[in-house]
Amino acid sequence: EPEVTQTPSHQVTQMGQEVILRCVPISNHLYFYWYRQILGQKVEFLVSFYNNEISEKSEIFDDQFSVERPDGSNFTLKIRSTKLEDSAMYFCASSESGHGNQPQHFGDGTRLSIL
Amino acid sequence: GESVGLHLPTLSVQEGDNSIINCAYSNSASDYFIWYKQESGKGPQFIIDIRSNMDKRQGQRVTVLLNKTVKHLSLQIAATQPGDSAVYFCAEGTYNQGGKLIFGQGTELSVKP
Numbered sequence: 488e489p490e491v492t493q494t495p496s497h498q499v500t501q502m503g504q505e506v507i508l509r510c511v512p513i514s515n516h517l518y519f520y521w522y523r524q525i526l527g528q529k530v531e532f533l534v535s536f537y538n539n540e541i542s543e544k545s546e547i548f549d550d551q552f553s554v555e556r557p558d559g560s561n562f563t564l565k566i567r568s569t570k571l572e573d574s575a576m577y578f579c580a581s582s583e584s585g586h587g588n589q590p591q592h593f594g595d596g597t598r599l600s601i602l
Numbered sequence: 603g604e605s606v607g608l609h610l611p612t613l614s615v616q617e618g619d620n621s622i623i624n625c626a627y628s629n630s631a632s633d634y635f636i637w638y639k640q641e642s643g644k645g646p647q648f649i650i651d652i653r654s655n656m657d658k659r660q661g662q663r664v665t666v667l668l669n670k671t672v673k674h675l676s677l678q679i680a681a682t683q684p685g686d687s688a689v690y691f692c693a694e695g696t697y698n699q700g701g702k703l704i705f706g707q708g709t710e711l712s713v714k715p
Contacts, residue, residue, distance in 0.1 A: 491645075518701055530646060530691060530705040543700030578645050585701040587634040593645035 489513045491594035493579050499600045500569055508564045508597045510579030516592075518585040519562045521554065523547070523575040524596075530578065536562065537585055566599075574601045614712045621679040623709045625692035628673060632694040636703065637666060637677045641688045649677070649690075679711075687713045 492511045500506050512519050521533040535542040536554055553565045562581075566573055576596040583589040615621045627635070634653050638646035650661045652668050652675075659666050665678040675692050689710050693703040 520701060520703075522703075522705075529707045530693075530703075532702045532704065535700040535702060537700070543702045545702070580645075582701060586697050587651075587695045587701065590636065590648040590651060591701065591703065592648065593638075595643070595645045 489515075491579055491581055491592050493577075493594035493597050495597060496595070497598045497600070499602060502571060502601050503568055505565065505567050506569055506599065508566075508577050508579075508599070510562045510564075510594060511560050512562055512579065512581030513592055514560070516581035516583055518542075518582045518591075519554075519556070520580040520582075520591060521564045522578045522580065522593075524578065525575045533564070533577075535585060542585060569599075569601045571601050574599055611707065612710045612712065614714060615682050617682060617684060617713050617715050619682055621677075621682045621686070621711060621713075623677045623679075623690050623692075623711065625675040625677075625706050626673060627675060627692070627694050627706075629694060629696070629704070630670070630673065631696060633697045634695050635666070635668060635675050636693045636695070637664075637675075638691045638693060638705075639686075639688045640691060640708070646691060682711075682713050684713045684715055687711055 494509045519536045524530045534544045534548045578596045580591040580593045582591045636651040637649040640646045652659045652666045663680045667676045689708045691708045692706045695703050
């Protein structure tokens with residue numbers, strides 16, 4: 488069964504540094520998402536992306552964050568000038584449609600630890 | 603503001619029994635609701651969804667019930683198995699929000715053999 492893959496599984500970074508989290512969505516999917524989950528808390532929506540544009544973003548997704556689809560297979564989340572509170576699991580998801588009639592499939596996440 | 607929450611943070615059941623996991627939501631404009639299962643070290647795994655114009659939907663060993671009057675969603679798992687042990691999240695979405703899902707806090711289901 489096709490799946491969303493994320494790399495790396497664990498990223499340790501010094502505060503203030505930039506990180507890029509990578510995702511390979513399911514190949515025939517057109518909608519892509521990033522979510523984060525702080526330890527012990529619920530999953531929070533960050534951003535949705537379609538046709539090389541952001542469709543929706545949350546208040547968390549400020550100027551520190553950016554997303555990109557650099558080629559036909561990867562979808563990345565860049566976090567600039569990382570802060571301690573950016574430590575979390577970051578999940579990528581993809582779906583065939585963005586209107587809720589097709590489910591979002593999640594990767595297993597990247598654990599980001601900011602020191 | 604809009605929110606999705608869960609009544610019970612933990613649920614322990616005997617193998618073979620039925621499990622019921624509950625969820626309350628506050629956004630009456632939500633168009634669809636989804637249940638996800640999250641095992642340790644894994645991402646959320648889609649279980650079943652339901653549209654706001656439905657009140658019941660069945661899958662394999664799972665049933666989702668939606669009560670819009672009291673803004674309540676439940677997931678019923680029949681003949682619960684040890685492999686069902688996980689954290690279960692409800693999530694809700696609205697068609698005009700680019701696929702944005704709002705997740706609840708999660709309920710940890712523990713199945714005793």
